[in-house]
Amino acid sequence: MNRRLKIASAQTPGGSEMVLYQHDCDFSIQINGQDLMHSRQNESEQELARLGCAHLADINSPSILIGGLGMGYTLRKALDMLSPNAQVVVSELMDDVVEWNREHLGKLNKQPLEDKRVELITGDIVELISGSRNRFDAILIDIDNGSSAMTDSGNSRLYSHKGIYACRLALRKQGCLAVWSAEASKKFEQVMMNCNFNVRRFRVPAYKGSKSRSRFVWVASENKSILPPGGGEPRLPFKKESKGNRRPPRRR
Secondary structure, three states: OOEEEEEEEEEEEOOOOOEEEEEOOOOEEEEEOOEEEEOOHHHHHHHHHHHHHHHHOOOOEEEEEEEEOOOOOHHHHHHOOOOOEEEEEEEEEHHHHHHHHHHHHHHHHOOHHHHHOOOEEOHHHHHHHHHOOOOOEEEEEEEOOOOOOOOOHHHOOOHHHHHHHHHHEEEEEEEEEEEOOOOOOOOHHHHHHHHOOEEEEEEEEEOOOOOOOOOEEEEOOOOHOOOOOOOOOOOOOOOOOOHOOOOOOOOO
């Protein structure tokens, strides 16, 4: 068995060290010694595309945005699902991640960045979304570790009320927002619902064949009827009425 090799490293905007490793045919990326992603654990990334693009099966020229390139699994699955006339914008903050995909990781997914339907944009995804009104049929978000930032604390802007509301404005009328996360978050669910989204929560496996569903994907849309079937339906917490606002009991 070959030992694990350090292939490349980079510094995140938050000052952390991001390292790309290879072990035989497998790759992994770590942040300050903690696993961020692994090529064997790609099922939840593919589920993000399956769930977020399920409503686009019969759309001739859909436009979608993928936030976070990762190892290219979400992009590959989306390309396989979408029509030849689709437009897929990929937003990735770090140039190093793009370089790693072109030089090392692309072979995992048949070089998805070379697909003619793909437009790659490097930089701040919040600015991209904020400048895109009524542009996308789907927005797939896999930034950092979900709503709890691991790579860059600045990513928390995307998961705030302002960031999610900007996603809503960037979607077309029948559009869907799908968000990947390593953990559950009732607080984030409430943010999405407070932005007038209908929301479904799906528990998905990290890798194919796993009986444990340890990852989460939320799918949200203004149109409840186009959400994929299954999943859980989060609800806003019930707010008790204050004594001063209580209505008097009806007379009988």
